[in-house]
Amino acid sequence: MSDQNNWQQQVWQQPQPQQPQGYPQPQPPYYAPEPPKKGKGWIVGLAAILAIFLLLVIGMISCTSAFSSSMGSFSSFSGSSVSDVDYLTEDAVGVISIDGTIQYDGTTSSPEGLKAQLDKAENNPHVKAIVLRVNSGGGVATAGEEMTAYLKEFSKPVVVSSASLNASAAYMISSQADYIYTAKTTSIGSIGTAMSITDLSGLYEKLGIRIDDITSSDSKDSSYGNRPLTDEERAYYQDMVDQINETFIETVADGRGMSIEDVRALATGLTFTGMTAVDNGLADEIGTLDDAKEKAAELAGISKYTTVTLANNTSLDMMDLLDILGSSSATDDLVAALKELEQDGAITR
Structure with missing residues (x-):
């Protein structure tokens, strides 16, 4: 018998508590063998594939940039396009997209993002005019106010091309353009202001939830949704909405060259079709994005031009x-x- 077997015999032959007959006897402890480790060859292979892929992407980007730079002087006919304003060598119309909710998110649908591209166009002598491609239902009133101010300060011609939706804060911004195109089926306008305060107190009561708001003044918790508004608070918020809406009306009237009374009559909060908007003065003409580019070039006094997309770098x-x-x-x-x-x-x- 080997030393190992002798050791096991010594261990398991120690006096043990008497077990009733028929019970299973204890077995020697053991350690489950570790599963064999997988080889790392497949991992290295995948990493190599990724490295090759990245090199190809970098190479394509470099080649594209070099090609755009070298071909810039050859794209001097109307309708050509380049992807970077820095490569311009001739007159151009810049296109800025306002797509989605007007808010503070750093895109061209925000004050910071729009201003960055307007500044780029303002400082580039080759960019002669701007087309705003608008497809937005509006958003934050203050963001729209700031974007409107930046567009109003822009010194070069601006033409709006309305996509499927150009409403509320987006339309307020658009109203500062020199010319507005819309499709026949575009929903455009929606001059109006809204504030939403949800009262959840009835639901809380049914669920047996009680919320105690400890505030420095009676109305501090008026917008929390934990109780109904008082008559005084409702009147206060209504006055706030009316003030903001009046600013909206005045801005549109100034941008469109209309009287405040005429704009106020259109400030129903509803959108109009593009056809109706042309009739009531909120838009100038039915047309496409290409029509807007041609109009921008016309207002800038250029006949041959390229187009360049102005967007945030990513x-x-x-x-x-x-x-x-x-x-x-x-x-x-x-x-x-x-x-x-x-x-x-x-x-x-």
Whole structure:
């Protein structure tokens, strides 16, 4: 018998408590064998594929930039387009998109984003005019007010091309343009202001929820939704809405060259079709984006021009790239592989 077996015999031959006959006897302890570790070859392969992919992307971006730069002087005919204002070598019409909710999100649908592109167009001698491609139902009143002011201060011609929706704060911004195009079926206008305060107190009562708001004044919690508004608070908020709406009306009247009374009559909060908007003075003409570009060039006094899209610059880091490719199952495996390599110390920061 081996030493190991002798040791086991000594251990298991120690006096043991008497067990009733028929009970299973204890077995020696053991450790489950570890599963064999997977090889790292597939991980290295996936990492290599990613590296090659990144090199190809970088190469394509570099080639595209170089091609745009070298071809800039050849795109001097009407209707041509370049992707970066820095590569312009001839007269151009810039296109800025206002798409989605007007708010503070850094895009061209925000004051900061719009101003950045207007400044870029203002300071570039090749950009002679701007087309605003608007597809928005409005948004935050203050953001719209700031964007309206920036557009009003812009010194070069501005033409609006309305897509499916040009309403509320988006229309207030558009009203400062030199010319407004709309499609026949565009929903345009919606001159009006709204404030929403939800009263949840009835629901809380049914659920047995009681909320005590401790405030410095009686009306501090008026907008929290935990109780109904008092008559005085409702009148106060109505006055606030009326003040903001009056600013809206005055802005549109000034931008469109209409009387305040005429605009007030249209300030029903409802949108109009593009056809009705042309008739009532909120828009100038039925037309397309190309029509708007031609009009902008005409107002700028140029016959040959290129177009350039003015948008916020975006950059992709490694995680952004993985997010873009995230719909692929292979990418999921690659992300897991990279994480495993990092945990094993093969990738260091």
